[in-house]
Amino acid sequence: GQNIDQPTEMTATEGAIVQINCTYQTSGFNGLFWYQQHAGEAPTFLSYNVLDGLEEKGRFSSFLSRSKGYSYLLLKELQMKDSASYLCAVMDSNYQLIWGAGTKLIIKP
């Protein structure tokens, strides 16, 4: 079966760095997406990785290792507004998105 695993909840301090991990087992691979979702709102796109390595975009970076079925989202200089759920999603061989359950990130002052 297809499976996406990410931690349920993480806590970090404002100004710090946090890494949210995602491991996956899917039928084929056509890229991995990270989305941010604030409570009661729709997800917003953060990043897309299809090749191994690190993609940096401002305070957010995303890393992919296809051989390990592993990705992480790195958030630097955390701000209170970064408190949200972070969803990892993998596009399988049928170009369908398989979603993880999301990681709730709590930022403390």
Added chain:
Amino acid sequence: GAVVSQHPSWVICKSGTSVKIECRSLDFQATTMFWYRQFPKQSLMLMATSNEGSKATYEQGVEKDKFLINHASLTLSTLTVTSAHPEDSSFYICSARAGTTHTEAFFGQGTRLTVV
């Protein structure tokens, strides 16, 4: 990025009535639209995938006669919850994709449905 507009943002309806939710891609042609349901503190659950001009493909366990999906044009898809019951109360989100490969899906704002 591209804009997907979902309407209404929230709706309250009585049990037994039907509710229609619209999803529009405003500045691109959406070849594929997805409808999700999300319960509190849970991830997105894909309900169905629709391609313009063809019947929607429903995920296992989703009643196609209860959740009617129409994708009549490249910019509009609708989800109709028929004979709604309180257990249908949920957050419904649509997303649209311009291509089929390696393209991100853009999400509508979501619709909070409460059935009383």
